[in-house]
Amino acid sequence: MSTARAPPTVGIIGMGYVGMATAAAFAHYGLHVIGFDVDAARREALRKGTAPIYEEGLAPLIRRAIRSRRLLLADSLEDLVARSPVVFLCIQTPSTGDGSIDLSFLAQAALDVGTAIHRLGKWRLVVVKSTVVPGTAGGMVTEVIQKSGSLRPGVDFSVASNPEFLAEGTMVRDALRPARIVIGVPDARSERSLRGLYQKFPAPLVTLPVAAAELVKYASNAMLALRVSYSNEMARIAQRAGVDIDPVLAAVGSDPRIGPLFLRAGPGYGGSCFTKDVRALASWGRDHGVETPILTATLDGNELQAHHVVDLTEEALEGLSGKRIALLGLSFKPGTSDTRDSRAYPILDGLLRRGASVVLFDPHAMESFRKGLTEGSIRAAGSHLSFAASLNEALRGADAAIVQSDWEEFRTLPARKWRDLRQRTVIDTRRTLPRDAMARAGVRWVGLGVGKE
Numbered sequence: 001m002s003t004a005r006a007p008p009t010v011g012i013i014g015m016g017y018v019g020m021a022t023a024a025a026f027a028h029y030g031l032h033v034i035g036f037d038v039d040a041a042r043r044e045a046l047r048k049g050t051a052p053i054y055e056e057g058l059a060p061l062i063r064r065a066i067r068s069r070r071l072l073l074a075d076s077l078e079d080l081v082a083r084s085p086v087v088f089l090c091i092q093t094p095s096t097g098d099g100s101i102d103l104s105f106l107a108q109a110a111l112d113v114g115t116a117i118h119r120l121g122k123w124r125l126v127v128v129k130s131t132v133v134p135g136t137a138g139g140m141v142t143e144v145i146q147k148s149g150s151l152r153p154g155v156d157f158s159v160a161s162n163p164e165f166l167a168e169g170t171m172v173r174d175a176l177r178p179a180r181i182v183i184g185v186p187d188a189r190s191e192r193s194l195r196g197l198y199q200k201f202p203a204p205l206v207t208l209p210v211a212a213a214e215l216v217k218y219a220s221n222a223m224l225a226l227r228v229s230y231s232n233e234m235a236r237i238a239q240r241a242g243v244d245i246d247p248v249l250a251a252v253g254s255d256p257r258i259g260p261l262f263l264r265a266g267p268g269y270g271g272s273c274f275t276k277d278v279r280a281l282a283s284w285g286r287d288h289g290v291e292t293p294i295l296t297a298t299l300d301g302n303e304l305q306a307h308h309v310v311d312l313t314e315e316a317l318e319g320l321s322g323k324r325i326a327l328l329g330l331s332f333k334p335g336t337s338d339t340r341d342s343r344a345y346p347i348l349d350g351l352l353r354r355g356a357s358v359v360l361f362d363p364h365a366m367e368s369f370r371k372g373l374t375e376g377s378i379r380a381a382g383s384h385l386s387f388a389a390s391l392n393e394a395l396r397g398a399d400a401a402i403v404q405s406d407w408e409e410f411r412t413l414p415a416r417k418w419r420d421l422r423q424r425t426v427i428d429t430r431r432t433l434p435r436d437a438m439a440r441a442g443v444r445w446v447g448l449g450v451g452k453e
């Protein structure tokens with residue numbers, strides 16, 4: 001790495017989804033950014049200007065940042081800390097088996113940062129961008145850094161919170177133009193630093209105490225997940241009542257007290273965040289003597305919805321045993337290759353359990369979905385599970401298709417093409433396929449949340 005250039009201002013530790021988007025956004029607004037990830041292959045891919053994941057608009061942004069040398073990759077975390085007065089931690093915080101938050105990756109990164117600050121002997125602002133339960137930045141992260149080199153909080157280092165609200169699929173847009181930026185700061189110096197970094201971002205900046213900023217993230221995700229589970233429950237009622245859920249929810253959302261966003265029925269929410277964050281908050285509540293029945297109902301409702309998709313398919317085909325189903329769209333939503341907690345997993349599981357064989361297809365997420373399956377489950381499924389190389393291949397020979405994640409390729413497929421399905425039946429969990437054209441082509445369209453009158 002050249003040392004002749006102006007020193008980068010912002011350090012990003014953990015170049016996953018959030019780290020990459022954050023780094024690319026800071027570089028876009030003219031800051032110098034230096035990134036580091038423990039994954040050497042990831043560092044190498046980024047250094048070459050390629051984005052190691054598929055996310056709309058990310059690759060060109062990364063390429064531009066690398067070419068302009070506004071984004072550099074460090075070979076060590078210590079090098080990054082030496083060059084960056086402000087260091088963001090964008091480390092994964094997964095669920096443990098019991099639903100509580102696993103802070104071990106973050107703790108390791110905090111330890112490495114503390115050691116680097118100790119060696120450097122200069123004040124550093126450490127910003128926790130990872131989603132963490134209230135009290136983590138001011139508690140565990142501060143303590144680990146403090147202990148790693150007899151460092152004094154507020155003197156040798158400060159720890160702030162800056163939760164991330166971007167959504168995969170619209171990650172780049174969200175990172176460049178966030179609805180709001182929330183910072184939780186322990187002192188005036190940290191606030192000045194963070195305000196300075198976000199100066200050019202076209203977004204209101206909300207300043208809160210550190211633990212309050214941490215809670216904003218969980219409270220937001222819990223509300224969004226709740227709205228999805230609520231919409232799905234209403235969809236199950238609509239289906240039985242013989243009405244179409246979409247105009248119902250549109251009318252509900254037109255009440256300004258409610259608003260239209262996230263009132264949409266589907267196969268359930270997925271992705272890396274909603275389930276893990278709602279579970280982590282519920283678990284935190286349990287540990288601190290707070291009852292959280294709304295969080296529990298949100299989670300239960302989501303699990304139920306995947307079963308509902310399987311039920312709907314079974315009902316449409318009058319049984320699943322011996323049927324071949326094309327499960328289309330494996331990422332948790334279109335526009336991303338991320339398959340973490342995708343509803344395609346429980347739907348696949350339900351179909352196999354009820355004796356169907358399943359052929360899988362996704363335009364961007366085949367490999368990542370396959371990685372999410374255990375070798376044991378692939379072996380157990382045997383010839384009941386196959387992976388198609390194209391949409392046409394998936395449709396040919398299948399009895400029916402389930403559209404789980406509605407990629408444009410599925411929405412714009414000429415209606416007659418669905419006739420390749422032996423029983424000409426499509427379960428549209430998002431209700432975005434051209435139902436009238438399909439009916440005219442003699443294809444049976446079954447919409448989730450659309451009851452027969």
Ligand SMILES: NC(=O)c1ccc[n+]([C@@H]2O[C@H](COP(=O)([O-])OP(=O)(O)OC[C@H]3O[C@@H](n4cnc5c(N)ncnc54)[C@H](O)[C@@H]3O)[C@@H](O)[C@H]2O)c1
Pocket residue numbers: 013014015016017018019036037038039042077090091092093105108109112129130131132164165166167168272273
């Ligand atoms: N993905 C999202 O849509 C999203 C949105 C908002 C918030 N978040 C939160 O942001 C955090 C990061 O999520 P993500 O999806 O980017 O995770 P991710 O798994 O994609 O990325 C984490 C990265 O950190 C790296 N890493 C782990 N330990 C490290 C260490 N000690 N030093 C350097 N690198 C290290 C990993 O190799 C990985 O590349 C999580 O807390 C998540 O809940 C995620």
